[in-house]
Amino acid sequence: MNVPEPYRLLLYLVGTLAFVGLNAAYLVWVERKGAARFQRRPGPTEVGPAGLLQPIADALKLLSKQVLVPPEADRLLFRLAPLLVLMPALMCLATIPFSAALGARDLNLGLVMVFAFGSINVLAIMLGGWASRNKYSIISAARIVSQNVAYEIPMLLVVITLLMVTGTMNLREIVEQQAGGFWHWHILRLTANPLMPVTFLIFFICLLAETNRAPFDMAEAESELVAGAFTEYAGMSFGVFFMAEYANVLVGCSLATVLFFGGWQSPVGVGSGLLWFLLKLYLLIFLVVWVRWTFPRTQFYRLLNLSWTLLIPVSLGILLLTAGLLKVF
């Protein structure tokens, strides 16, 4: 879009904030409706048509509540954590190209930036848990650290594999490489690496773990740890954590769309643009919701075992295989 610079910045700032805010609010509705459908219930129906005003009612309720800070808590970190958990998601969206013409910043190191900010999310949950001075929160914080260490590695290995295929970290260029039909998408680019679908699978599993979504929601684990790191948070400071979960899912799924599903490219070659991007994005988000309401939470040591004994070796193997194939051909 040809808008002069300061206005362009403002436009994208407001646009990103609105997009994240709307999605965070309405993905809660989608999640609740989805959960209800999977359990054959109607879900929220009372507030507005089909419960569409429910997120607004929830937000109003949370806003009207006092934000309590426990007397023992580390006041600064306790207040900082909700901010730190939501900001990275906003920052990440600055690099995501939504369509050929729509993207806030075209960074050459876009992918690195997404991962750099993406890891702050988990750090912030850890800070919140630590600052609460609550035993459940601290257990949750400890879990977060080990879970994050375990799942950043296979995720980055998978991304490195993809980088070797694309040869660029610019998300726009990565999408442009996948133009022309779904067989050009990275998930099906079997000439570069016959295990590409497995690569996506590992990426997706790590995405669930990084965003603390069931079956890997060890940080919250309400049946074991009350609400984990969020136990001491009240009112809107809890609401921000809740929104951040969905904002991070949004970022993760956007990234998966860009890296594996050809971003704004059309699967059949007709048309391309924002609509295709959003369609793929929301299908992936549906998959995330679907997984959450299908599988029970794993045990913590199983979660770590899965990563260290399966995901890391397999992703290393894929990395070597891709490197070899690229060298030979």
Added chain:
Amino acid sequence: MKRALSDLFGGFVSLLTGLRITLQQFFKPSVTVHYPHETLPMPERFRGPVMLVRDPATGQALCIACKSCEKACPSDCLVVEGVKREGDKKKSVTEFKLDFTRCSLCGSCVEVCPVDALKFSKAYNLASTSRTAFCQIDLLERREEPRP
């Protein structure tokens, strides 16, 4: 190695099976009865608090105030009074009160009634802010079946 691989593959297939099952549920209709807006019909033999049967033509209670139900009641829930009016063959009821806090819905009163003037209602939405509301339910005053 071979076992580990087959475990892995089997586990993956079981995960996919789980996803398939939940997706099938997703497209099936909802089973919830949306309670205040929808209600289920009560079964034929549901026992709500007893009510008086009335003559559909005159709206008069069929009760002849014989007090059989009062005697049959194991918990002394019922109070029945009646008078014999001039020209009538039978007594007619003037007072019929039910203490629902003690009623166990045993049905002895319904069974014993010689003129079938008592029956179970289908009411299950009984709510009040005080207990006394159910101590002295005036069945004679209650002309319609309580809201089910």
